[in-house]
Amino acid sequence: MSDVIARIISQKGTCAAQHKVGDEFVIGQQTPPNLCSWAFYSLFPFAQVLKFGGSFP
Numbered sequence: 001m002s003d004v005i006a007r008i009i010s011q012k013g014t015c016a017a018q019h020k021v022g023d024e025f026v027i028g029q030q031t032p033p034n035l036c037s038w039a040f041y042s043l044f045p046f047a048q049v050l051k052f053g054g055s056f057p
Contacts, residue, residue, distance in 0.1 A: 003028075004047040006039075027051075 004027045008019055017036035025032040027047035031040040049056070 002051060004050050006035075006043050006047070 005024050006027050007024045008021050011019070011021055015036070017034070017039075019036070019039070023034075025035045027040070027043055031037050046056070
């Protein structure tokens with residue numbers, strides 16, 4: 001298994017969690033520190049596919 005790292009590459013407006021372009025988070029089984037739960041819930045299914053060697057077209 002590989003680590004999946006999510007990086008913020010663009011942003012429109014402001015984020016209540018104060019995320020900003022360039023922030024990186026290792027996506028595992030629990031919400032990483034400083035990553036809002038809504039972002040984690042959105043990323044988690046895709047990160048699991050990548051973690052186990054899958055890919056997307």
